Amino acid sequence: MKVKYLLVALLALTFFGCDENTGSLGLGIFPDGDQNINGRSAKFSVTTESTLSEAVYAKTSIGYVGKFSDPMFGFYECSFLAQLYCPEGITFPSVYDKDTNPKGIMAGDSIHTAELVLYYSKYFGDSLNACRMSVYELNQELNAEKFDYYTNIDAESYKGDFLARKAYTAVDLSLSDSIRNDDDFIPFVRLTSDKIKELGEKIYTTSKQQGSFDFESFKKILKGIYVKSDYGDGTILYVDQINLNVAFRAHYTDSLGNVIQKKNGQDSLYYTTRTFATTREVIQANQITNDKELLQSKVDEVEHTYLKTPAGIFTRANLPLNRIAEELKNDTISGVKLTFTSYNQPIVDAFSMKAPTTILLLREKDKDTFFKDNKLSDNITSYITTQEYKSGLNQYIFPNLARLVKTCLTEKEEAKKAAGGTWTAEQETKWEADNQWNQVLLIPVTIQYDNSSNNSKNIISVRHDLQPSYVKLKGGKAGETDEKYQLDLEVTYVNFSGKQ
Structure with a gap:
């Protein structure tokens, strides 16, 4: 085994963060023998679109x-x-x-x-x-x-x-x-x-x-x-x-x-x-009514997306899972980074809405059960991030979605096995649509921490943000036909093929 390639692979892992998000992924088990191990990166296009949040689950004491x-x-x-x-x-x-x-x-x-x-x-x-x-x-x-x-x-x-x-x-x-x-x-x-x-x-x-x-x-x-x-x-x-x-x-x-x-x-x-x-022993429930016509007009804008609270607009991202599965089928994924960059937000007056601080990235099919079951982000199918300021840009950065990608790919493989030899292209397309397989949502949330005396902050609840906020993000449905509106999904992987 050549050490120089191992170092390259480890550097790639370090670049995407040595955090809990990588979980059981990473290099896995290396083949025996003197074989090349190449740490590489690739970019895949992600398209996004705005979508009405409709009613949201809001069990709260406020x-x-x-x-x-x-x-x-x-x-x-x-x-x-x-x-x-x-x-x-x-x-x-x-x-x-x-x-x-x-x-x-x-x-x-x-x-x-x-x-x-x-x-x-x-x-x-x-x-x-x-x-x-x-x-x-x-x-x-x-x-x-x-x-x-x-x-x-x-x-x-x-x-x-x-x-x-x-x-x-x-x-x-x-x-x-x-x-x-x-x-x-x-x-x-x-x-x-x-x-x-x-x-x-x-x-x-x-x-x-x-x-x-x-x-x-x-x-x-x-x-x-x-x-x-x-x-x-x-x-x-x-x-x-x-x-x-x-x-x-x-x-x-x-x-x-x-x-x-x-x-x-x-x-x-x-x-x-x-x-x-x-x-907390009794019921308290909020009714929130929005100007649906004006919200829909914002959703219909295709050259960017929005996040708007309360109970307003989410951003949907369509992950290129099929391309990743095809092009990296012989490789081991070690890092998946996705960044959402916002446009500068004008402050018109003292009552202008600010950008939401905390964002949840969640599989769309889980959007109801996550909040109703009072779940916490697990860094597998749900991730929390806060707004970051980098080089004059406001960004929401998810440094490593590798476990999410692996979970989705494994889920599809299991569905294929369950179908046996009857799995056709039409069935695959229908299964992907029915399960919203490659779709994730960006959802503004508020989080609550425990009151432990130590320095660690343990999240004890994640809820929809019901306070007014909005942000306009780069991307948009126009990305389906124009690459300048596409986002980059940065994937780091390890290749054992021996190719340079």
Whole structure:
């Protein structure tokens, strides 16, 4: 075995990254004897096209509400459904009466008020844009076993009785600077109405009658809420949590539990609440509506492709697997690199959308099961990358898709074996189309890491990016007939043929 060729092959492997992506691929087992081993590279053309994402799976703890219109992609509008959770065994204190119940602390046999508070830590768009939201009860219960978390849910079909309406701006200037700039301050929209107070009274009365309260009892009173924007264009709120606070008055007590009649010369009364909130135990689902006509016009542009969120446009890449299988059938693939380069993105104003940061490359046939099954990228059929800046270019680089190529080629070989001697060219073409065999999608995503104290970052969730972003990429459907719109798939392989 000639060492110089082995070094060439190893250098080729190093060039494409000594990372976990190569997995079980690489050089494999070398033939015995003094044979040439050639490390080589080749480029194969990749065509791309834009495709509507349609509805996406969006099981998330964040509720999006508002409307935003963009000159390039048109409007998109967000609303959401949410259940509120009731902790098991929640109770209200008994009513104080100096003669019959001196150990009680509740002042009066009724609540003081009730309110819905929507907390949001982030928003997109104009902070001072005038907006308004309406909140409705749900007219039917959300069934956790049957519920569909896709963004095309028909939220209006769940709309029940009107609860409240509130005008707001993302930054509430009615609050002082000292309050808004406090580290512990979380922006909110607070809604009150007679109807919300009635719900609070029903909750209190039922809890008192039953002795305690649970989630099933709570759902009979409030199945959930529907939050929608009914005025304003230019702001989207990212609602992290919703609280239904049922407030009542109570007496201060001393260390023995006796009610204090006076405290510092004043009546010993204070206000406290029982809170029912959105949590991970209950359903929260977003409806996202886009300007489909304008989105389709962008998809129809053939000299580039787009990525657009939320639930807008993906980019499809058609991998040249058949050519690779034919031309490198006697070789061992060690590296497969694919780069997507974006065009410079003009910043029109402060509310212009930025390019998505994190991209998932995924086999198209897996686009639904990947997110529904809460899968993580495995560097075999799914890969994560982040935007890189290189030589003044913005790029999304996938340094080694070798395991993806091997998986696809092996999958086809197994299908041929299963067909036995009946595998025809027509059957092969149909099988490739039915299985979307050579097609991968670029999908903008958000990722969540664990909270481990060590320096390693372990991904614990990958979800569709539901925040507004877009990027225009080089490529496009015109590449089917014009090579200047094609991308290069750079393949490094090891050749044992002895040819130079």
